[in-house]
Amino acid sequence: MDADKDNANPTILNPSDLPSRRRSTPAAKRPGIFDALAPAYPRLAEPPSSPEPSSASSDSDPDSDREEIDSQEIYDLISTISDPEHPLSLGSLGVVTISDIRITPPPSPRSRISTVTVLVTPTTSACSLTTVIGLGIKVRLMNALPPRFRVDVRIKEGTSRTADEVNKQLADKERVAAAMENLSLVGVVRTMLATCE
């Protein structure tokens, strides 16, 4: 059965090598192990407390420290998509990497539109499913990002023989919309996205 696949034995990245927000948070900001010694329950004589006493200061004005959408967040959205031919995530196959995600702020103060650019690295240069992977990423981001983001998914230069063709398809709104009318394609994309949280 392996023979049917374009790349039967791809390199798999170790989960601990993948970028994650938990890992990259500086230790000082994480709750220390000593804090866990005293559980926080409401007690008599305490004023009716907020559900998160530790971050009470930021809660008093929720907009005060806004957490902007960054490339780690984009990565978390798409790295869990499954590869259509292996039961593995795009992140662990290295199809998407955090360094290949770029967020471009609005070009002028009057515009609100930011752009997310994702470069896709197929597992082999002849991978026939590159278009489907690109489509899956595009659909995922369009559903998961607020409308002020424009989503641009392309094949990384020099990694696929069909890059130009695929890029043209993915950039074309009409063709993306048409593809999503195709029931069998919708089925494939849905199974790919089924592993996303």
Added chain:
Amino acid sequence: MSDIQLYLLEADKNAQEARRIAAQSASHLQNKTLKLIDLVTSLEPYLNNKEDGSLRAKSVAYVADVLTALPPKVLSLQERRLLCDFLLGRLEGDVEGVGATARALIALETLGKWDSETAQGVMRSFIDHTNPLRQFKLQTERHAIIQLVDMLLAKYRDPIRKLNEDQSDFTANFILYWEGEKDPRNLMIIFSLLQVPMTEWDISSNAQDLFDSVFNYFPITFKPPPDDPYGITAQDLKDRLRACIAANSDFAPYAFPQLLDKLDSTSMNTKRDVLVAIQACVTEYEAKTINLYSVTLWDALKFEVLNVQEEDLAEESLKALSMIGGKLAELPEGGPLNAYLRPIIKECNEHLEDAPTKQSEAAGRILQALAISGPAVADRIVKGILPVLFALYHASESITKRRGLLEVFTQIVGAFVKLSQLLPGTNITTLQAFAKDAEDAMIHALAKAPKSEVSFRLSSLTGLSQLVAAPGVLTDKQVERAVDTVTDVVLHDSSGGHGDIRAQAVQALASIAHNAPQAVRDRTIPAFMVMLPDSPDEGDVVTVTLEAFAQLATERQVFDTVVLRLKNKLRAAKHQGAPASYLRALLLAMLYAFTMGSPMQEDGVILSSYYKDYAQPLVNDFVRSDTGAAASELEIVGRICNIILRAQGVHMQATVFHEDREWMSEDMTGDSDSNTARGPFMLYYYASLRPEVVEAEQIVNMLQSQAKQALRDRQTTQESVTTLRLISLVVNKFVSPKAVQASLQEANIEVERLCNEASAAQAIHVAFAVVKGLLIQGKSGSLTTKYLNSLFDHLTITTGMTAAHLFATLLAPDDILTKANHCQISGLYKQKVFGQLVPKLTAAIRTADAGKKAHYLVALSGILKWQPYSILAASLPELIPALLQTLDLYADQSIKASALTVFESIAMHDPDALSTHAASLIARLLKCCIASPPRGTTTPASSSTTTPTNFPSVRAKSLQCLALLPKQLKLEIVVPFRRQVVKQLMGCLDDGKRVVRLKAVQCRTAWLSLEEEGGEED
């Protein structure tokens, strides 16, 4: 009528009566009023009745029943022999009543042992004249015969075995006899009796037939009928069948090919049975037989590991491979083992070449499983694999490849660790030869590799701790190098961010401390001490170091050293006037060590000497001397005392308490400020004491002084929290249930009076504290009921909001009122509150005006917050409307959050209860998940009232709740809301908080997926 006539009449109608008649005949025989010869003669007309077979059968049954009822020594040897011959003689011409014949024979045998000829004769008669067994349609008949044969094989082993040796056709017929049996009750005995010929007879000429006769049943697919009275399970049959398959080495030529054939089955259960059967064969067959099939088995079993279908199949295969290795190692000559291992080592080496792949990982598992099977195997694996592995390691520059190779190496070392636990003193010299290479590689990886190579460094970390765990592999010097390296990572790897592996390094250090405690004491602990100043300037780095240090205490071997150093450091820091935050951190580290670490124990109880050595000095330094220690420090000291003291016996506690009472009593009676100040310590100190240690009089005094304090209004929040918890504790643990009301009155805190005072907030707080203690105790039922009603009535007054909020504290978990602290904990107090208050609350909510209703809603949500779902499930129709009102009435975030939690549970467990409320629930959830309403564009209705902002946790919770609905509710209910929800959630995708955005994405995905399902119906 004669007995036989009576018996025949009753036989079909009333089996019990028939047996009674037979027993009566037996007693006649016994007291000699009936002669055996007369009894037999009376049977004649029925036993020889040519037309009616059933009549003949019943006559034999009569004989069987009479014989069963007879006590021994009634019949003479001659009579017994005569009866036996008579019964067997009948079999030749007439097999009616064969089951009864078998029963009669069993009864005869119990009356007197048979000689060899008789036993052989019985066996032969059955095998010759009733073959095959399946001709008898009744299970009970066959069952009786099988029991007879089972008895023969059990008691007359030698005579029956002689039949096999002397009579050439016997065994073949014996095997054929059982063919076609299907009843599980019979099969259970057949599988068991067949083990006698299988293991004891010379069956070389019949091996295949004998094997096939049982293997035909493989795999067992039996499903017991519901409420089966016999209680035979498929597993019982499988176990017995497996024992048959593995019974004789002569089966190997048939067993292995057929089993391996069935290993290709698509059914996972069959594969499971095959693997377990192979394991049984490997265990039972002779080693020289296994030798013939070892490579064939490897070739088949390896696929289950290299291409894992199901994890348990891979594990069973590994176990089988390991057992083969162990079996072959039993042979004195090494040839067979080498022949088995050669292809394995070759193939694993090939997989290592392109590590890391799934195959190279599998190779690691295979090698580990094999090496565990015995020192001889482990030795050969080390010699066969490690030279190649290290050659590949040094030839490659790729870090991922090196990681893959190191992981395999670590797995082999892991096998040695296990091996040396099973067989202490295992020879490890072969591994020693590679230890230096490996240690160098791993130390280099930890110290020099780029920090971003997380998995590489983590693998090295595991590798090092495994190497240390394998006794004697590393020299003392090498162990110290390993310890230094890991310590270095913990102390100096301050890169932070993605490459931070300190948490894992601390874990590794703790496990190293288990295996090499001395090295950790000599190297690591001094290194930590250098990093911990007596009086630090900057806080952060020190906390991280201190946390790591405290975690070392999880290892018993170094626990004492760790706490001793902490104590000395604390003393030095106090002496040097270190900042309070540092003192507090040191105290916390000590508390962590005692709570989460592994202090020495005696009979399962923490050693009492810790109290004198650690807790007492802390009490002297922080509590007794008027150094003005902060409340948080006192609390930690209290908790350290608590954790050491609470498990101690009465005697030890009484001694301690007696010593402390003097200086404490000054506080208790006096109204001084130090009294209040020491509260946090007192709370935990008293929590640890057994109730019998403290005298009643002291308790009343204490309650009074605490009550006095609690009712004063110049306390800080922290102080009053402590006082109130102390009141709850005293009421629960120390006050005698018989004298509760009196004691409360004496202390001026009788609840009804407190409620009537009403005006002072302190009074109502105290009331709740008292009720909480009583409620959890559960001993003063009617008083508690009365008090709960008083609290409820308090909601009706205009300032009832304070009381409403306090209801949440009644049931909130509490780390003081616990069994470990010798408190009285009733199992049903949550039910009690629910049953007593919730119906009243829901009724009140329906009728109350807006202002009062708020009180009730808050109180209700406070009570529901801590209820297990099973309690509220029964009252959903009353609860849901109230909870919906809670969602839109309140600006209070914790109330909203707890209502949302309840809705989440309902959606999970009883989604149908929400169906009729779908529209109102969805609308409210959508409101709750927006941070604040867009300004300017609001409708006039909502702009008039200032809609408060929702906290991130409330937004996330409501999104989580909303996400459940499309999955849990019926399609036709949710589909109409899809468009509206998906559109509204667009806004939440741009929420300011990341957790909320994540939930919004999940929620929106759930609702979007409705489209396809709903669309297809159109």
